[in-house]
Amino acid sequence: MRTLRTxxxxxxxxxxxxxxGQRIGLVPTMGAFHDGHLALIRNARAECEVVVxxxxxxxxxxxxxxxxxxxxxxxxxxxxxALATGVDLIFAxxxxxxxxxxxxxxxxxxxxxxxxxGRNRVGHFTGVATVVTRLFGIVAPHAAYFGLKDYQQxxxxxxxxxxxxxxxxxxxxxxxxxxDGLAMSSRNVYLSAEDRAIAPVLFHALQATxxxxxxxxxxxxxxxxxxxxxxxxxxxxxxxxxxRDAETLGEYTPDRxxxxxAAVHLGGTRLIDNILxxxxxxxxxxxxxxxxxxxxx
Numbered sequence: 365m366r367t368l369r370t371x372x373x374x375x376x377x378x379x380x381x382x383x384x385g386q387r388i389g390l391v392p393t394m395g396a397f398h399d400g401h402l403a404l405i406r407n408a409r410a411e412c413e414v415v416v417x418x419x420x421x422x423x424x425x426x427x428x429x430x431x432x433x434x435x436x437x438x439x440x441x442x443x444x445x446a447l448a449t450g451v452d453l454i455f456a457x458x459x460x461x462x463x464x465x466x467x468x469x470x471x472x473x474x475x476x477x478x479x480x481x482g483r484n485r486v487g488h489f490t491g492v493a494t495v496v497t498r499l500f501g502i503v504a505p506h507a508a509y510f511g512l513k514d515y516q517q518x519x520x521x522x523x524x525x526x527x528x529x530x531x532x533x534x535x536x537x538x539x540x541x542x543x544d545g546l547a548m549s550s551r552n553v554y555l556s557a558e559d560r561a562i563a564p565v566l567f568h569a570l571q572a573t574x575x576x577x578x579x580x581x582x583x584x585x586x587x588x589x590x591x592x593x594x595x596x597x598x599x600x601x602x603x604x605x606x607x608r609d610a611e612t613l614g615e616y617t618p619d620r621x622x623x624x625x626a627a628v629h630l631g632g633t634r635l636i637d638n639i640l641x642x643x644x645x646x647x648x649x650x651x652x653x654x655x656x657x658x659x660x661x
Contacts, residue, residue: 607641
């Protein structure tokens with residue numbers, strides 16, 4: 365495994381594999397690896413001859429009041445895990461390498477980025493779309509791997525790839541969870557012991573709505589109430605709890621694929637999660653947690 369810091373090094377390292385027709389897979393990350401990241405890498409390893417993992421805490425997707433300075437970082441531990449999982453190349457650039465002096469271009473993904481997390485995190489998905497598009501330009505992967513825990517992020521990247529006709533396949537991998545159902549996240553380290561015991565209620569509340577949907581309920585207000593009650597009883601402050609079209613993130617209609625997405629605040633930690641009520645009609649978007657009451661690892 366090679367660890368590279370510059371765009372020039374990455375392009376030079378990938379020149380021969382690309383010329384020889386090898387399939388290149390990219391896993392964009394901000395580091396602080398957990399089993400969710402490793403699942404992305406394993407999927408890339410199974411499908412590609414060359415696996416590239418980027419480690420870059422992207423400053424343009426953090427707002428002025430967000431946790432850029434304290435975001436978890438553990439490059440040494442990440443490199444050990446990457447090596448054990450079969451990564452070929454790590455790209456760990458500096459902010460100056462990714463955004464050199466005079467850099468002024470941004471990628472606005474449009475309406476798909478304006479609701480849900482985008483409502484309060486203004487500019488967040490522009491930062492995400494810009495850095496991912498730049499990574500695609502640097503690595504030129506055949507496929508890129510993202511986790512469905514960040515469902516809106518996957519939708520944003522798919523929109524950008526489609527609108528800009530980028531030659532990369534987006535592979536969306538099911539959410540990886542702790543045994544009690546909590547979605548794995550680098551930010552889970554912020555949870556106190558007491559809050560960590562409460563945190564799985566988020567997924568269990570989403571499962572309650574999925575169970576109601578599976579039993580035949582289709583009214584949005586009644587479905588949302590099933591989850592809302594459990595979240596409030598657990599002392600979680602709801603930032604949003606919404607039913608959306610699973611393919612477009614537009615208005616929920618019960619005859620199409622549906623996703624229930626939520627963001628809550630527990631103590632000082634922001635948690636997000638989602639559950640598919642019915643599968644969307646998106647090629648390569650793999651279903652997750654479709655059976656109410658079952659936690660899918």
